[in-house]
Amino acid sequence: MTRKGKDTNTESKILDAARQVFIEKGLAGARMQDIADRAEINKAMLHYYFKNKEMLFELIFRETAGKLFPHFEMLLDSDLGFFDKIRSIVSSYIETMVQNPYLPLFVMNEMNKNPEIGMKNFFEAQKPGFVKKFRASIEVSIQEGLIQPINPLHLIMNMFSMCAFPFIAKPMIKLLTGIEDEQFRNLMDQRKVLVAEFIINSIRK
Amino acid sequence: MTRKGKDTNTESKILDAARQVFIEKGLAGARMQDIADRAEINKAMLHYYFKNKEMLFELIFRETAGKLFPHFEMLLDSDLGFFDKIRSIVSSYIETMVQNPYLPLFVMNEMNKNPEIGMKNFFEAQKPGFVKKFRASIEVSIQEGLIQPINPLHLIMNMFSMCAFPFIAKPMIKLLTGIEDEQFRNLMDQRKVLVAEFIINSIRK
DNA sequence: GTCTATATTCAGATAGAC
DNA sequence: GTCTATCTGAATATAGAC
Incomplete structure (x- = not known):
């Protein structure tokens, strides 16, 4: 791990x-030469530190996918009100x-283009507990009469759609x-x- | 065009x-061999009909990008009420x-990964008139006091986000x-x- | 650990017969 | 127009010296 220093440095x-x-560039578009250049080493070093392109990719993908839903569970567990939870998550x-x-396009795209690799590593990277927690939280709010009835899945989809999609569509948006x-x-x-107010406006009673 | 029949058939x-x-697979991930196999011809034929991979790709991309926003202008020009326009577009x-x-992931991804190719061909394929029309329509509705004030761009983004994103995120959604x-x-x-009702609910006065 | 040189594989593209 | 065979270049991966 941190044994030498020079090693770790090159590796990082x-x-x-x-x-x-x-x-x-994505897995298919990435070039080992390009990676070597940016790391200011040569291609041989890449294979010395990492078996092959795919291994290296899986590492990066898993790490990245893990960052997709940061500390949401913490927010959901907090004692914020439901609307404030939405505000802070958004x-x-x-x-x-x-x-x-x-980030979002990378993860989505690779999961579509490389289902096996994507699924496996996304699953390992992700603690999907927050979806269940979110759904429960929504159902409670409906029971309490705080918000109008809605399928929690749709509400969650709406929320992440409005957050993530503009980044995915950025070039198109700029052009249009x-x-x-x-x-x-x-x-x-x-x-x-x-976005948070747009959602709250729609579901509040 | 329709001169022979056999020709046109192979081409199509x-x-x-x-x-x-x-x-x-995207441009980077696609293989000419794969295309040839599915067309039940050999690689040489591909280059006989289309100069090279990139030309063929541009053709497909332009055609596909053109389908992204179908007959929206027509809907916006119709005499439907504003809310019904939203309902029918969604x-x-x-x-x-x-x-x-x-479709959506393909277009978004290629525009990100291959900006030059993407931009050029998207621009040619798209009549961006509908965005202007949509913005105007939203502004009128605000003036009339039909809906609450909102930056039209955000409303449009919200709408297309909720429509398109779930398809982009499908593998992730299935997994989660x-x-x-x-x-x-x-x-x-x-x-x-x-989605339409979610939007209307949020913006109606 | 790091490098140069080289092997290997793969994919896009072409030549030329039919 | 269609095919087989082949060329060429690119990209991943390895061998082996230092």
Whole structure:
């Protein structure tokens, strides 16, 4: 692990480079040469540290997929009110993607294009407990008469759709609207509150 | 065009095969051999009919991108009320994707991974008039006091997000919820009305 | 651990017979 | 128009010196 220092350094330089290239190009589009260049080493080193392209990819994918739903369970377990839970999840989720705009498309795309690899590693990376918790929380709120009846699955889908999709569709949005990166960024900042209120507005009684 | 018959037949067999393979695997992941196999011809034929892989891809991409927003302008020009316009756009959009589940991810992904190719061909395929029309229609509805004030861009993003994202996230949704294809299909059918009402509920005064 | 050189495999593209 | 055989280049992976 941290035995030498030089080793670890090279290894982490490779991982950093691989993360960049895989997330930007995907498994099929990534080139080992490209990863080597960005890590400022040569191709042989890649295979010295990691058996092959696929192994390296799985590592990056698992790590990335693990970041997709950060600390949501914690938020759901907190003693915030239901609406505030929605507000905080939406806000922190969009912020995560402002920081890593490629993240949602990368994960979705690889799970579609490489089902075996994707499924296996996503499953290992993800603690899917938060979905169950979220559903329960929604059902309770319905029982309490706080919100209108709705299939929890649809509500969850609506929420993550509105958070994630704009990042996936960014190039299309820029083309259709003529906006630039900075304006896009502003829009996404606005959505941190807008999306939550849009949802709450719709379901509150 | 329709000169011979055999020619046209081979050409359209290639296009059918290419559509399948490109949409499923993407430009980087697609193999000419794979396309040839599905078209039940050999690789040489591909290059006889189409100069190279990229040309063939651009053709398919342009054609596909053109299907992304079907007859929305017509709907927006109709004399339906604003809410009914939303209802019909949502419904027909989701139906389009029930028919072609790979469509949204394919277009979004290629525009991200191959910006030059994507941008150029998307632009040619798309009449972006409907966005302007939609924005205007929303602004009028706000002026009339029919709906609450909202940045039209956000409303449009919300709408298409909720329509398209579940298809992009399908493998993840199946994994996180444990549902199967048939149930997924049912959920999407439900969303044809649910999403529209969710939106209307949120913005109506 | 790191490098250069090389092997190997794969995929896009072409030549040329029919 | 269609096919078989082949070329070429690219990309992954390995051998072996230092």
